[in-house]
Amino acid sequence: MTIIAEQESQPVVKSAMLSQGTWQKLLAFASLIALMAVFSVASENFLQMDNLIGILQATAVNGVLAVAATFVIITGGIDLSVGTLMTFCAVIAGVFLTYWGLPMPVGILAAIAAGALCGSVSGTLIAKMKIPPFIATLGMMMLLKGLALVISGTRPIYFNDTPNFPVISQESLIGAVLPFLPVPNGVLILFVVAIASSIVLTRTALGRYTFALGSNEEAVRLSGVNTDFWKIVVYTVSGGICGIAGLIIASRLNSAQPALGQGYELDAIAAVVIGGTSLSGGRGTILGTIIGALIISVLTNGLRILSVAQEWQTVVTGIIIILAVYADILRRKG
Amino acid sequence: MIPLVTIERLDKSFPGVQALKQARFELLPGEVHALMGENGAGKSTLMKILAGIYRKDAGEIRMEGVSVEIASPRAAQDLGISIIHQELNLMTDLTAAQNIFIGREPKRAMGLLLDEDALNRDAATIFARMHLRLDPRVEVGTLTVAKQQMIEIAKALSFRSKVLIMDEPTAALNHAETAELFAIIRQLKAEGVGIVYISHKMDELKEISDRVTVMRDGETVGTVPTATTTIDTIISMMVGRSLTETAKEVPDLSRHDVVLEVRNLRRDHAIRDVSFKLRKGEILGFAGLMGAGRTEVARAIFGADPLEGGEIVVKGKPVAIRSPQDAVRLGIGYLSEDRKRFGLATGMDVAANIAMPCLSRFLYWRIFLKAQAIRDMARSAIARLRIKTPSEAQEVRFLSGGNQQKIVIAKWLARDCDILFFDEPTRGIDVGAKNEIYKLLNTLASQGRAIVMISSELPEILRMSHRIAVMCEGRLTGELPAEGTTQEDIMRLATQRNSVTGDARATATEGRTT
Numbered sequence: 001m002t003i004i005a006e007q008e009s010q011p012v013v014k015s016a017m018l019s020q021g022t023w024q025k026l027l028a029f030a031s032l033i034a035l036m037a038v039f040s041v042a043s044e045n046f047l048q049m050d051n052l053i054g055i056l057q058a059t060a061v062n063g064v065l066a067v068a069a070t071f072v073i074i075t076g077g078i079d080l081s082v083g084t085l086m087t088f089c090a091v092i093a094g095v096f097l098t099y100w101g102l103p104m105p106v107g108i109l110a111a112i113a114a115g116a117l118c119g120s121v122s123g124t125l126i127a128k129m130k131i132p133p134f135i136a137t138l139g140m141m142m143l144l145k146g147l148a149l150v151i152s153g154t155r156p157i158y159f160n161d162t163p164n165f166p167v168i169s170q171e172s173l174i175g176a177v178l179p180f181l182p183v184p185n186g187v188l189i190l191f192v193v194a195i196a197s198s199i200v201l202t203r204t205a206l207g208r209y210t211f212a213l214g215s216n217e218e219a220v221r222l223s224g225v226n227t228d229f230w231k232i233v234v235y236t237v238s239g240g241i242c243g244i245a246g247l248i249i250a251s252r253l254n255s256a257q258p259a260l261g262q263g264y265e266l267d268a269i270a271a272v273v274i275g276g277t278s279l280s281g282g283r284g285t286i287l288g289t290i291i292g293a294l295i296i297s298v299l300t301n302g303l304r305i306l307s308v309a310q311e312w313q314t315v316v317t318g319i320i321i322i323l324a325v326y327a328d329i330l331r332r333k334g
Numbered sequence: 335m336i337p338l339v340t341i342e343r344l345d346k347s348f349p350g351v352q353a354l355k356q357a358r359f360e361l362l363p364g365e366v367h368a369l370m371g372e373n374g375a376g377k378s379t380l381m382k383i384l385a386g387i388y389r390k391d392a393g394e395i396r397m398e399g400v401s402v403e404i405a406s407p408r409a410a411q412d413l414g415i416s417i418i419h420q421e422l423n424l425m426t427d428l429t430a431a432q433n434i435f436i437g438r439e440p441k442r443a444m445g446l447l448l449d450e451d452a453l454n455r456d457a458a459t460i461f462a463r464m465h466l467r468l469d470p471r472v473e474v475g476t477l478t479v480a481k482q483q484m485i486e487i488a489k490a491l492s493f494r495s496k497v498l499i500m501d502e503p504t505a506a507l508n509h510a511e512t513a514e515l516f517a518i519i520r521q522l523k524a525e526g527v528g529i530v531y532i533s534h535k536m537d538e539l540k541e542i543s544d545r546v547t548v549m550r551d552g553e554t555v556g557t558v559p560t561a562t563t564t565i566d567t568i569i570s571m572m573v574g575r576s577l578t579e580t581a582k583e584v585p586d587l588s589r590h591d592v593v594l595e596v597r598n599l600r601r602d603h604a605i606r607d608v609s610f611k612l613r614k615g616e617i618l619g620f621a622g623l624m625g626a627g628r629t630e631v632a633r634a635i636f637g638a639d640p641l642e643g644g645e646i647v648v649k650g651k652p653v654a655i656r657s658p659q660d661a662v663r664l665g666i667g668y669l670s671e672d673r674k675r676f677g678l679a680t681g682m683d684v685a686a687n688i689a690m691p692c693l694s695r696f697l698y699w700r701i702f703l704k705a706q707a708i709r710d711m712a713r714s715a716i717a718r719l720r721i722k723t724p725s726e727a728q729e730v731r732f733l734s735g736g737n738q739q740k741i742v743i744a745k746w747l748a749r750d751c752d753i754l755f756f757d758e759p760t761r762g763i764d765v766g767a768k769n770e771i772y773k774l775l776n777t778l779a780s781q782g783r784a785i786v787m788i789s790s791e792l793p794e795i796l797r798m799s800h801r802i803a804v805m806c807e808g809r810l811t812g813e814l815p816a817e818g819t820t821q822e823d824i825m826r827l828a829t830q831r832n833s834v835t836g837d838a839r840a841t842a843t844e845g846r847t848t
Contacts, residue, residue, distance in 0.1 A: 203702050203705070205693050205700075208689075212679050215680070215681040216675070216678065216679040219676055220690060221638075221657075222658050224658045224661065225658075225690065225693075282679070
């Protein structure tokens with residue numbers, strides 16, 4: 001875990017633009033460590049390799065979705081459609097691979113392309129038609145949920161004809177090289193997506209404009225930047241990442257479950273917020289988001305090990321979100 | 335006479351800066367006391383402590399001889415101290431009366447219902463005391479900035495304030511409105527209210543204030559009577575040196591190419607048939623009252639707002655500008671009067687802001703940022719424009735107004751724009767920084783850039799312009815040469831209303847042909 005955190009924090013720390021988020025990121029990181037310490041004292045099962053791997057596995061989908069949401073939230077927008085878009089992309093993969101029997105790479109590309117396309121639709125609704133992000137993506141959320149059910153005929157699509165499909169998330173490339181570290185591929189994908197996204201946000205023009213849009217869109221427009229175009233690009237990238245999440249979840253279940261998806265968007269937004277990204281835009285980091293997603297998974301896992309009822313797990317997550325945002329507000333005041 | 339307010343040996347530090355060092359101040363009843371100093375001199379901090387917004391670190395504040403602790407804005411109000419901020423704090427969807435009595439509404443039916451009649455009656459009483467003609471039931475959002483300011487003053491008076499602090503009250507007012515404000519200030523003065531007046535406008539201070547206290551670097555330099563002190567003395571107290579105004583030379587531009595020509599620009603009532611030419615190396619001053627349509631013209635040419643008709647010719651070629659992007663590509667830059675809203679991403683650092691319009695120049699493979707090149711470019715801009723900032727990685731919101739303005743200028747210089755619209759380039763900027771901005775404008779013009787400078791300050795227009803265009807109610811009412819023009823000439827054109835536009839068009843055409 002720390003190895004990856006270091007790799008990722010390098011570009012983030014270098015950019016002074018993001019230094020404001022450092023405090024909460026540290027706080028979030030400290031909370032994560034504290035949580036893990038508490039659970040490992042409370043239960044000897046917690047620190048078992050199998051359990052830690054399980055936590056990572058459980059983080060993969062929400063983590064990737066949260067990375068997608070981070071892009072949009074930094075622009076000052078919000079995306080409620082990430083969960084159902086993920087499902088929609090999984091169904092598209094099912095259509096390509098199972099219904100049409102096309103080769104696996106085609107199905108993978110189709111899922112990601114479908115995500116990007118839907119993202120660009122959201123982006124266009126928001127940038128060109130000036131529909132508020134909340135409403136536009138609420139509409140997309142319901143629309144995509146419905147489409148996923150229509151296309152699949154409300155039944156799960158199994159990937160039995162594509163024997164390699166489960167490899168995407170279940171087997172372990174790392175484990176093949178380092179047998180003592182059987183990190184599943186889904187988790188590997190999460191970290192690749194996170195590192196790539198972090199580089200995009202801190203090192204590229206797209207990233208610069210993402211922060212600038214959230215900081216002061218009108219000033220950016222008056223600088224001669226085509227803000228509408230870049231906003232659509234941000235939503236497109238975010239949508240494509242949702243497509244990747246769709247592949248991970250479909251691979252893990254070895255099926256596209258069309259009824260799944262709603263509710264994932266809130267977990268993703270929660271991870272982003274716990275990770276210190278400001279909902280008003282202009283500030284945020286991928287590292288923070290990943291820590292946020294891990295905090296949610298550790299909580300869920302730890303509380304389950306301690307046999308706390310699932311209802312209570314949700315209550316605790318809610319409290320953590322409120323505390324995280326309050327800590328951020330305290331810091332701004334201080 | 336016991337002073338209303340006495341401030342002695344006040345200290346205040348913020349992380350990294352000592353904002354006030356042993357600051358002193360005194361306010362007498364019925365006095366208008368101007369507080370002056372460059373931005374960052376500590377005048378706002380001092381007044382915010384008096385108004386209970388900040389807490390002092392050390393020192394003493396006495397109200398009418400009695401030592402007081404002002405722990406909160408509420409405590410200040412209870413002591414009869416009110417502050418009117420530069421940015422007005424009104425609820426635009428509520429009426430004038432509702433704004434004035436917010437949180438203190440008169441009640442009826444055992445306190446269950448609001449008594450709107452009493453509310454409006456009380457507001458009307460205050461307006462009458464101010465000799466202000468205004469319907470208490472009018473929605474605040476529909477009023478001009480000047481009228482909104484009057485409502486802030488009325489609100490302060492409703493607290494029976496003895497001390498009224500006004501921070502740059504005329505920043506957004508035109509001459510007529512300023513005169514109206516001064517009439518009200520004189521009225522309050524006659525009633526014994528003490529007024530602290532913060533402003534950068536020297537002529538106003540001469541007109542309205544009794545004494546001037548000058549601050550510099552958090553310390554009180556001194557207090558002098560306005561009547562017997564020259565403006566030069568006050569300026570030299572402020573900057574710690576005397577500023578020499580360079581005599582203006584108007585270069586002969588008749589042989590220079592016309593880089594921008596607009597013909598018959600139109601948009602409903604805001605822009606009515608505006609035509610003008612701009613030459614290489616020229617500073618064309620745009621004068622007029624607030625709301626005359628100057629900003630609208632600039633924004634329309636820049637593509638920020640739509641046009642209904644008209645032609646724009648850039649360097650001899652007719653062009654269609656549909657967005658700021660098109661304008662920037664043609665080398666046109668626009669520096670807004672409202673830097674924070676339209677000019678800067680204040681949460682981002684200096685380098686990111688300067689590089690914003692020209693980011694495409696700093697990319698590998700059109701994707702990755704050349705971080706080092708951006709830093710170097712920002713550093714050289716900081717050095718060249720003498721921007722005061724700890725580094726290029728400092729967030730812009732922590733810098734003063736003058737330095738923020740320089741960053742906006744640096745942005746457009748980095749983009750290498752050669753047609754620049756400066757909209758109120760020195761608004762809210764202190765005297766020292768103002769001079770630097772003026773020098774910069776002259777340098778830019780002498781390098782061959784063409785500049786349109788919109789300004790509501792006539793001395794600034796007269797000092798800087800090579801040629802002066804005057805607007806009124808969306809029309810260009812005339813053009814004046816730089817030499818031999820007086821403030822009165824400009825005001826005549828700036829107030830030329832509808833009925834005489836026929837003549838004005840004639841004047842405008844004449845002005846262009848000369």
